[in-house]
Amino acid sequence: MTPNSPSSRPSRRSFLGSTAVAAVAVAGGVPLLAACGGSENTEREGATSAKNAQNLLPSLVASKLAQPDIPAKNGSAAGYTKKVDLSTLGTSVPHKLGTGTPFKIMSPFWGAPPKPDCVYYTQLDKTAGTDITWQNQDGNKYGDKLGAVLASSSIPDMVVVPSWNLTGKIPSAITAKFMDLSPYLAGDKAKKYPNLAAIPTDAWRMGIFGGALRGIPMPTAIAPGITPFYRKDIFDKKGWQPPKSPDEFLSWAKEATSAKAKVYACGDMWWIAQSIFGLQPAGTAGWNIGDDGKLTYRIEHPEYLEALEWTRKLFDAGVVHPDDKARTGDAGQRFTAGQILVYNSNIDDWYRKTAEQATSNPDFRIEGFDIFGPHGGNPVLYAGQPASLWSFIRKGASKDVVHNALAAANFSAAPYGTKERMLVDYGIEGTHYTVKNGVPVKNDRGNAEVLNAWAMLAAPAAYFAHPDFPDVARKQVEWQARMGAFMKKTSTFGMNIIEPPRYANLGTPLIQLELDYARGHKSLSDVQQAISTWKSSGGDKLRDWYKKLLDQNGSGN
Template identity: 25%
Template sequence: MSAYDARPLTRRAVLAGGAALSLAGAVGCSNNGRGGVSVQNDEASRAKIRPAYVRYSGVEPDLAGAEYNIPDAFRRYPATPVRAVTEPPGDGKPIQITTVTNTPIPPKLEQNRFWQELNKQVGSPVAVSLTSSVDYTQKFATAVAGDRLGDIFMVGVVPQVPQLLSAKAADLTPHLAGDNIKKYPFLANLPEACWNSGIFDGKIYGVPIPRGAISSQVLYSREDILETQGLKAEVKSADDFVELCKSLTNRTLNRFALATPPTQYVQNMFGMPNTWSKNGDALVSYLEHEAHEEVFGILQKLWKSGYIHPDAFSGQNLDMKTRFSNGSSPLVLDTFSGWVGYLQTMVGKDSRIAIIPPPKHDGSGQGQTWLGAPTTSITAISKKAEGRVETLLSYLNYLATPFGTQEYLFRKYGLPGVHHRLVDGNPVLNEKGFSETQLGLQYQADAPWTIFLPEKEGSSDAEFKAMKAVCPNAIANPATGLYSETDVRKGPQLIAAVKEVTDDIIQGRKPVSAWAAAVKKWKSDGGDKIAEELAQALKMSR
């Protein structure tokens, strides 16, 4: 019996959970809550069961990204895409899904041609229970406590994740470990590093949703607006950045340079570690970095000067995107994966995107972006559905079919003439397509990300070039793939308290000197315990 099996998963424990830890960093080595770490999750043990990696080579990219640790890029979708799945993966019985969405809920099955066609291709009715990302943690905790999870579920952020999976999820190790995964060739195409996110206590419990470099956060610019003002999408120092923001702000036009505070971007100018840094066998939080006071000085100046949108602290994520798309804020901090959404919503046929890499604050070179985690979440199969594991894995394998296949084309773009039109031979979603295809399929399983931006000629090359300039030099988080129970239980509240102080300092409601006290409180309230647990897990993983 493992350390997790010895401690029952309680309804109170599930409902007590917080909501900020990404599953990308919540897996791998597991803490038993009594200061110990399960040795079954050291790297040697992981290697024994980690699924084999078999790269899909059916389509040759126009721009290969492996050398730079970035996705491949494609300018054209193949005119005759390959059929990757010869038989429907379903067994005729309904497949119940519990997952998340970041887009409006799509039309119901009866009014949704895409959903109807999906059911035909799958060979089973797919019933999807969608919840917005901001509400998913509570919804997931309630579903766990009420024993109402679907056959397939995206694992939410709750306490005792290892116990939860042991109690509620099917053990996929016999089906996916080593060469066994080759029965599901498109799951085998997922990068090896992703699978750490689904391994707990020596067992494979989840299929990872791959992301990696594409989830790195960078500063977007409306290159067309900058060009109109004779400006370039580049800065060489912190002072240069402030001047760019000044030039872009125009109160008469109701234009503010920045959609939101560029906190992480400025931190990147000072070489702050990506969440954690190693100091011998210890881990040190970026919150303790000595440059925070200088960072706050720059951010305060941007806010006081009116270069940040006045609603930046009160709006929603969608508001941030809207400001950038309509040009009212020509600079925004977002992940590389957001590029396609901006192309679909930007106002003006001449609108163009460029990325501005962070400089070193003193102008002595290029700063360092934080590298995105390999995985954004994991999907598990309910223990109640163990009798259908092979069917459900075949369904997830179908959802992971890669770029260049008929299945990928359908999943992402729907039916020709119904959900997308062809522009120079490339599929481009129409309004009906954007609405009906939002079934959260990419949060059930997905292929490795590819850069394909048919909405605007040259965009695939532009994003590839931007990633090539930023990602090889990016800083990875050394704690990625590790699990801390204290972080799951207390991390969200601790970070929320730090963020509140951060926002107050930027807006001048508190002095910069308040930062030291906030960090001290974070450490004493649980931050030091999180660092200790992650450091122990990291030590066991070496």
Template identity: 30%
Template sequence: MPSHPLRPAIRRRRFLGLVGASTTAALTAGALSGCGSGSGGGGGGSASDAGSLDDLIPTHIPFEGVTPDIKGRHGAPDGFTAYPENFVRAMPEAPGRGGHYTAMTPLWGPIPPGLGANSFFDYVNGRLGATVEFNFQDGNTVIDKMNAVIAGRDVADITMIPDWTINLIPQFNRAVGELFEDLTPHLAGDAARAYPLLANLDSDAWRWNVFNQRLHGVPWPSEPFGNWVLYRRDLMEEYGIEPPSSPDDLFAIGEEVNDPDNNRWAFGDFNLSMRQVFGAPKQWRYEGGELVHMFETDEWRASVEYMRKVFDAGLVHPDIVAQGDNAKELLNSGQIVFNQDGIGAWHEAYMQMLGDNPDFRLDLMPVFGNGGGDPVMHRSDPSGQSVFVRKGMEPEQVEEILGILDFCAAPFGTREYMDYRYGEEGVHHELNDDGAPQLTDTGNAEVNDGYYFLSGRPPAVTESQYPDFVQWKCDWYNHAAQFTEEDPFAGIRIQRPERFSAAETPMTDRVEDIIRGREGLGALDEAVANWRRDGGDEGREFYMKVLQEHGRD
């Protein structure tokens, strides 16, 4: 293994939308659903059918790059088991014209040296033919900064906002048209041919960036699923235990490996994953002409009862019982064996651990249902973030910025991807014996994700520098993706009513108390009744109207 990680470890508590929603923030069912395209006035919610947006988004033009080694099935991403010997050059020339632009993005990790003291910025800006000057914000507190920026109407030339943050910014649907450029004339239909790497992005992700019937954002296409249970495969192999294939099997394994006297517990929290194992919907189920919310289903209640059983048995690390945020460290150190996290935490752990412990192995817990049935896997929203261009710029400046974003949309296997991800070969990275990039000391100090966050690219499993990673992850994805939930609201972009959203916070807080034994299971009935009273039933009426308006009832 390389002496330096591929890229600096991401030190953050939450990295939502990009590598998957964290356990705590995603406790609220549907909290990360897409922003609506209505007026955004008031708290009544809004919805629009994504199918009606086709005239506003780019014509999809696939980019013919490197051929994947493992083809994704059922909507799963493709996998690449090695870096190509020859990188494809996606752009014949630099897209910039010498402009200088500010960019605001979150960053999870230490702030790198700035422009003028960072050769990585110098190199990539040289490749762009323009200067991008970053103003990084702490990703853990980005919602506070973005609220202030939007309220103060003080935006950078280029602004990246995670999707979950957009959903928490008051009146964003109104502000977006006042602050950010309408990209429809530049990108709709065949106009996007001028930006072929942006035209390569998925159409559903583009639809997610239409606000008020205008295209305002450049998307970040999401991987299908945000969260699942990671487990220490190396420790399980030491025990001689096969991975679980049912909830009962998982519980029995937990009892076998749990050893508090030797500082090892079986589990962190994995509440969100068990909802899917037991077959609860992500938010709503439409049956018999009625909408039934997740909180009202027998499957969800069964998952809560199961988690209570796990906590009652003493199988959960005490830090997690106390709702601590150190589950990653506990899993990496072997103090717990199973833990739910964003799927991106897998390769982050490898970055941190493999240098000192080359036998360290994680894997995703197999997907299974309860009682021999199928699970119901909750698919992520189509786009995990949006990149906006400041309103009021000259048309040629907008075009230059779109050229920059086009460069940063270059997919795996291209020369441009290597440039904005790893900098200059021989300065910021070297290629190891397998052809994978390995950051140098200079790269570890200067390379960062700024340009990576300026645009999305087709999801792919590419981390071939980690042993077995690509094959294991693709195997899991290709199996799990076939169990994706049938969502009655698929293709409809929704901004939820404020009372409906607000009612979920006390509900999920109380469920956490019940799971941890602070209240009895009998309190679930009162909690659900309070949720209905405080906004749940109002949300049901709103969503039923959405179904009726779109002919889904």
């Protein structure tokens, strides 16, 4: 079955590469301050005490179906390594929960959407008891479409919203346009939808928007998801060992690079450099109260400059592929072609690249090396968020529509090892896939129809499962568990934060400056000046805003 991991969704990469942070702030389930558009004042979109927030959440009833072979550890996903036996699949939805009331869903979609009456959609509706009209939208342009729809008077009954689209006026529109689901899901009420009740509580907390439980979450593992991958087959052939410090990496990179042979040590390593030097990566809130009691932003730490300087050393040494320097093409393709030997990407590439190269390049081996600290040894890593995507139901929807939307989400949240999960992920046996030696294999119709619509409505706790390459699932879990041992939560852990609009573009100049500095186009003094400008242009005021937010609602760690 397809992996459900911290970074398995198609647009996760664009989110991780962005420094935009906007959503409703929730500290331990406490909705925080939200901004009034363009105003210097802020208004609460619902200030709820931790006790009251807890009263909004579903009671956790963990699923006992198909226990993982490798339990989650240190914030990792769980792992399943056994072959698929269709005769032993469990049933998580023994009776149709849907009543056939028609409703519409808008969701991001990557690829060409299947026909509305395709057999995949038809069979899922039949099995779940639903009647869904899908309004699939281009995932790469979804933010623009979402903003326009939420600003209109015609909103679909159910809308999927990824965290990376929670920008501009969208967060406030969520509070205004989508309903409170706690009357249907709070406490033991969720037991009517057992797969939703099995979703981890931390993920549900992030579904509190504007003082109410509005979002049905897609849980993610909080252990690191960005992985430094290396070509193990080539390392073994050359007798190399994965580097264990920044200096060791640079030394190896110089040895491994041969511009004449068009082989370079690595791609742009900025993402992983931030982890090596103990920074909260771009794409997180970036604020944290340190041991000294001071609230600081990621760019104010000396480690920020150290990470930038090390990244620049790689470029200056000529060990980074020219196309990575020019920011063209696909680093993953250069990796599989042997043009680069190390690159950083989301952990799902472990499986994707293994499966992609299995036939054409059977000697290909991809591994992830452990993240090291700035002087070697153990790193300091930061927890990711426990949810990254939500589905919402519009205010004014009838009870029948609400019930059917929740029935669909409950079906989508079926755990691994169940008939429902198999249907969502693979479709119909014989029509969309066949099983060979315990491995489900999609055919052309399966690849065309069984894509990412239903799977976006909700999900079980994060897991890895690759029946065709079970060892990859094991390695993914073990890598996350090892890295998770060095992970800590920040003061904004578990929060989706709406920053006041006046600060929306505060950090934008730093995005390009980081790229330019690493590539030798800007000086260290340029970076230092940009940090000073950030402070005087609003950074210090934004610090006061965050301090008030944390003082009133508590720290996420």
